[in-house]
Amino acid sequence: MQPATPFVYYHCACPDFFQTSGRSVDASGSRDAANDSSSASDRQPYVPFGTSIATDTDFSLFPLSRLYFCEDCHQIRCPSCVQDEVISYYCPNCLFEVPTASVKSEKNRCARNCFQCPICQNTLSVVANPDIPPKEPGSPEDETKPSVNPYHLFCGVCRWDSQEVGITFEKPTSLAMQLQKSEDASPDIKEFDHLKEHFEKFLRYNTPQSLPTSFLSLSSSGSFSKMGYNTSMQNRKGNVARMDDVGEYKASEHIPHGDMDVMDNLINIQEDTTVSNLEQRFNQVYDQPYDTNQLKPQRIHLRIKRSKRCRTCRHILIKPEQKAQATRFKIKLVAMNYIPNITMQMLPRKTLPLRQNVPTQLILKFTNPLYEEISVTLATPQQHQTKGDQVDAPEDLRKPWGRVTLLSPHFTVGAYNETIEYDDELLYGKPSALSTPAAATWENGVYEKRNNYTSILIEVVPDYEGDFKFPLLVNYSYKSDEDQLDTGGYEDEDGDDDDDEGGQKRSQTLERQPEERTKTYSFWCVVGLGEVVQ
Amino acid sequence: MSSRTKIKAGPKTVVCQEADLRGEITIGNGRTVLHPRCRVVAEAGPIVFGANNIIEENAVIFNKNTAPLVIGDDNVFEVGCYVEGLGIGNRNVIEARGRLIGTTTVGNNCVIGSACTTDLHEKMEDNTVIYGSDCSRRTQEERNAAQASLHLRHLEYLREMLPKYNHLKQLPTDV
Structure with missing residues (x-):
């Protein structure tokens, strides 16, 4: 096994899984923010990882880049809690957008000029041979x-x-059409067409059930389900009866078995370059030849663009532009824009790997993607238990992550704004601006607080050899922009010049709807620090 | 590094000023082009080029052996490739970041693909192509006239364009 690299994985409270087990953090969707914070402080926070954190097998742990954030449920959504829908089909090579209706007839492959190499599966290019003058079309025998x-x-x-x-x-355009002739002549294609013809009557008989085209499904799964393979269908008996109506099918094409020839060839083989490898054979599924000379260029497979929906509230999280050329997204609710990004940093003059029973300080850097300042509260499970909750203390002893001390469990992270990047450059010019605030706040466990990030110190004492990782509960709250719009938009700027008025207004709004002013969310993540050595 | 640098080149050779040539190097009487920042280092033994070779930027051709490293005609050494070996035939292409190492000898019309490497002691037959992330090998078709003329046009273009943007190295032309 490879040595573990440090990581920060975020835990998705997948509603499908964690709600049924009754131990959800908060998967109830639109639960009120105030309730959230109170419940989080009242009850023992749920540790989703039990006694060990198996990051390799836990399907609900993901790096931040793979997660989405549902604005309506206020929840992290992982790839398994979203529903995929096909937006468009396109060829990755020529970027031609294939209409959904013709995808099936074109067998999910580009019907224009795009081919992949039968040997190495790269894109082929059309080359003109200048030695041969272009001749007038008319002779169909390409071969x-x-x-x-x-x-x-x-x-x-x-x-x-x-x-x-x-x-x-003959000509450099619509190559697929030109190749089609030889393709159609091959016995397996003919046989498939015969089969289709044979079952066509039956399929047409059963058509009314029309699946929405947007459903992500095998192109033919609808047809199979009609033939009674789908046991969940209500009128299954009827289908079975109808299946009997299909007459017996006799193969129209007979291909002589070349097995002995193939074997002879393989026995007499001199060099391995003339035998196709598995990948090459799988790219030509119809006949899967052993001889590389029988490998033919295949049309390039079409790709799809997908939109993603939250499975709980059906709201769209990801919606790409339909055009194949466009790389923009109409809707893009990725977690990176909503929840603090946690990265790790070593203190100067400290290096990994960690050592067993040696306290090591390191830095967790929280970067705020929001336009509001957030205040963050951190917790680790065993900290909670040392406070007095001794219910599962023996369990705690078996925990593989050792001791983790958060030197600064409460801190704030500044708001993000677009000019930060320029400020950064200015600051780098003045080293004094860098060093002084860091030194001043060092005692609070805050290593550095600037712009839209705060770096805090944690101290870890690994108890065991092996991979070191620990769960971390991140609770963050901020004053919601939407609510400020409701109660008076200029609250943000009131700070200095009109203190009284602003303060008054704030107190009023606090009285009125205190729970809507601040939004509090929490999520679990797992921080891995790699290998521990003795 | 060999202290003596002795370069002989044909009159039509284009060598950019920033090309780094060390040791005993002979370039045949043809339209060979050496791009800036390429390195040809004849450390232990001489390096002998044929005609019409192209040596691109950051390509390194190195001779660690006392025997001369003989390179044939019409070869292309693409950007960032590294070439040792015992001898190279004609019409070969070492693609970008390709590596020809050890005591390998290369036949004619071979290709070492991008980022591919030869074995340490390989004898590449004519028309061998090394390609892909696994450095797979296959045999390609003989080069046809079109490809040959393409190479010549490539050379012509470089001979025209490179002097416009680079200073050329003046070499003794006594081949």
Whole structure:
């Protein structure tokens, strides 16, 4: 196993899993913020990791970059609590957007000029052969007169050339159409078409059930379910009965078995370059030839753009632009823009790996993506238990993460604004501005507080050898922008000049709706510090 | 590093000022182009180039052996490649960051793909292509006339463009 690298994983309170077990942190969606904070302080915070944190197997732990944030549920959403829907199909090479209706008929592959190399699966390019003059169209036998056609496919990576397998083209456009002829002639395609024809009557008989096209599904799963394979269907019996109506099918194409020939060839093989490897064979699923000379260029698979929905409230979290060329997102609710980003830093002159039973201080840096200042409260499970809760003390002893001391469990992180990047550069010019605030707040456990981030110190004492990781409960609250809009928009700026008025207003609003003024969220994360050595 | 630097080059050779040439180097009578910042180091033994080679930026050609490293004609050493070996034939391409190491000998019309490396003691047959992240090998078709003319046009273009933007090294032309 590779040595563990340090990480910060965020825990998603997947409602599907954690709500049914009755131990959810807060997955009830739109629960009030005030309730949240009170419940978090009253009850023992739920540790979602039990006695050990198996980050390798816990499916609800993710790096921040993979998480979404539902604005309506106020919850982190991981890839398994979102629902994917297809927005559009496109070819990754020519970026042509394929209409959903024709995706199936084009067999999920680009029907234009895009091919992948049969040898190395890279994109092929069309190359003109200047030695051969372009000839007028009219002779359809591409295969028999390969040298006559002036265009061929060429792979820039492995230098595969379609002339090697006798594929050339009359004109450099719509190559797929030109290849189609030879493709259609192959026995497996013919057989498949016959099969389709055979079952067509039956399929048409059963069409009314139309799945929404946006559903992410195998293109043919609808058809299979009609044939009675889907046991959850209500009128299953009827389907079984109808299945009997389908007449017996007899194969129309007979391909002689070449197994013995293949074996002879393989026995007499001299060098391994003439035998196709698994990947090459799987890219040509119809016949999966052993001989590399029988590998044909395949049309490039289409890709999809997906939108993602919160499974709890059905709101859209991710919605890309439909156009294949556009990389923008219409809706992009990623967790990175909502919850503090936690990164780790070593103190100067300290290095990993950690040592067993040696207290090590290191820095956790909280970066605030929000436009409001947030105040953060941290907690670790065993800290809670040393305070007096001795219910599962023996369990605590078995915990693999050792002792973690948060030198600064409460702190604030400044608001984000766009000009920070420029301020940063100015500050770097003046080292005094860097050093003084850090030194002043050092005692509080805050290593550095600037712009929109705060770095705090933690001290860890690993008890065991092996991977060191510990859970961390992050509770953060901020004054919500939306609520300020309700109660009077200029509260933010009132600070200095009109203290009285502003203070009055604030107290009023506090009286009126104290719980809506501040929003409090909490989430768990797991901090891994890599290997511990003796 | 060898202290004596002795370079012989054909009259049509284009060597940029910033090319780093050390040791005993012979460049054949053809339109060879050496880009700026390429390094040709004949440390222990001489390096002998044929005609019409292209040596791009940051390419390193190194001879650790006392025997001369003989490089044929029409080879392309792309950006950032590293070449040792015992000998290179004609019409080969060492792609960007490709590595030709050890006592490898290269035949004709071979390709060492981007970031690919040869074995330490390999004898590359003619038309061998090393490609992909696994350094797979296959045999390619013989080079046709079109590709040959493409190489010549590439050379022509470089010979025209490089002097416009680079100072050229004046070399004794006594080959």
